[in-house]
Amino acid sequence: MIRPGRTALVAYFSMEIGLNPLMPTYAGGLGVLAGDTIRSAADLGVPMVGVTLLHRRGYFYQRLDREGRQSEEPVAWTISDFAEPLEPRVTVEIEGRRVQVRAWRHVVTGMSGHPVPVYLLDTDLQENSPWDRTITDSLYGGDAHYRLCQEMVLGFGGFALLQALGHDHIYRYHLNEGHAALLVLAMIEAAIGAEPRNGEVPPEVIEKVREHCVFTTHTPVPAGHDQFPADLAHRVLGTRRCELAQACQHQGALNMTLLALRGSRFVNGVAMRHGEVSHSLYPGYPIHSITNGVHAVAWAAPAFQSLYDRHLPDWRYDQLSLRYAISIPGTDIWAAHRETKLALVDEVNRETNAGFDRDVLTIGFARRATAYKRGMLVFHDVERLQRLGKQVGPIQFVFAGKAHPQDQEGKEMIRRIHAMRGQLSVAYLANYDMTLARLLCAGVDVWLNTPLPPMEASGTSGMKAAMNGVPSLSVLDGWWVEGHIEGVTGWSIGEKVEACGSPPEEMQACHAAALYDKLEQQVLPLFYKDRDRFIEIMTHTIAINGAFFNTQRMVGQYLRNAYRLVDQAVNGA
Structure with missing residues (x-):
């Protein structure tokens, strides 16, 4: 100081x-x-x-009708x-x-x-x-x-x-x-x-x-x-x-x-x-x-604040001490995560009647609804997603974000995501703000980020998730270029961007395929069949990304x- x-x-x-x-x-x-x-x-x-x-x-208060129209x-x-x-x-x-x-x-x-x-x-x-x-x-x-x-x-x-x-x-x-x-x-x-x-x-x-x-x-x-x-x-x-x-x-x-x-x-x-x-x-x-x-204390959920207070007593004054999260027992990290996830699932069900299951892998995506953020990328091949859900493990998606009042393309993207409820387990929460962000970033199991590179200047939502041990599954753009260690702090989507081609439509298909491969081969098997390894990644997310990507530093x-x-x-x- x-x-x-x-x-x-x-x-x-x-x-x-x-x-x-x-x-x-x-x-x-x-x-x-x-x-x-x-x-x-x-x-x-x-x-x-x-x-x-x-x-x-x-800015504005956002309302979504039954069809997802903002x-x-x-x-x-x-x-x-x-x-x-x-x-x-x-x-x-x-x-x-x-x-x-x-x-x-x-x-x-x-x-x-x-x-x-x-x-x-x-x-x-x-x-x-x-x-x-x-x-x-x-x-x-x-x-x-x-x-x-x-x-x-x-x-x-x-x-x-x-x-x-x-x-x-x-x-x-x-x-x-x-x-x-x-x-x-x-x-x-x-x-x-x-x-x-x-x-x-x-x-x-x-x-x-x-x-x-x-x-x-x-x-x-x-x-x-x-x-x-x-x-x-x-x-x-x-x-x-x-x-x-x-x-x-x-x-x-x-x-x-x-x-x-x-x-x-x-x-x-x-x-x-x-x-x-x-x-x-x-x-x-x-x-x-x-x-x-991000401000570590502001974005760590109450359960994680208590966890850090017990194991890392200096963390509020010295965020670099989050490096020592590596010594926190995995059972304690999972217990804190479980508490935050239950709060999120209950809120999703109360607000949307989506019928979310507390034991299902929950993926979060919340940011401004605009074209380059590519909120629909994960739905590029709905049939493959459905097969993954049946053959490897079920997935539920929670979205949030506002489209600028004059951004008709962004509004249409919200409506299309909302319409996915008939084919997959999807919820879209209205009026994304700091309160909802704290609930989402802490409560999901994986944070998804799919911008069209190189249009992501930095992004901070994944950093907020990291403060709560939530690993990212993200395109290598913005801050994730620095925060990504494959299989340690999370997973990348399309490691070799140049292999995807430069036209947006080619990159769209390439990134979607890479996203599904990571879900099928890494994320879902770890979550459902190797929980200890999944918790180890959560621990590294805190110790490596939480300790560095904070506004104190x-x-x-x-x-x-x-x-x-x-x-x-x-x-x-």
């Missing part, structure tokens, strides 16, 4: 932060990772503040139950209008009592026009115009509010994904003042801003990076600001990733492979890798490599 001074030294900017299951301030993996980062920063005593948007209407509705929550409003107001100029912004404060307290305040920006103020009052309402809602206005509030409003709240000695600004890139522009504007400069930014100003900024990119494909048409950027930001960001325009659009890259002294991807892919997308910039993790790497904060904090800088 570092010894922080009185002043926050790191400001962590993220469009979404998963702070509490009852606060709809996150949509999925990016927000949950941000929340786990904040929690570990609090545990480690890092002098940090978080900055995000309030999201009064949340519908969305705003999330209803009482903000004052979780955060307190603060007095300072700042003004952000958007489309030539002066939009008032205030903050609500939610405090995350670490194990030693260290607080990390998170400021949730809000434009729902009487001084603003009816439309401006809605800017911070919906996470990833609306069109490009709405999104750019939100990013103005996050970048310019967040920077101004930190100043107004007395956080004027920030040592590092951490941009978590390109949504926060306008922070760079706000810092440039503050450095050069109001004097016209014909759109040119002095090199010394750029260097000054770069010295204070760190950028983490989470997207491995060009289409995933925020880009806004030049005419929209001029309309929302104004001509002068667009001129200041002129070097960050690409193919007639303002590219937020380029803005963040240009304005940051340290840039990283979120897994080893993702760092390599990101460097190939932006070869002119040095891009490092800091592999994601990850935040430590940010402190040393990105923030270079340890010496400064210890010396009182």
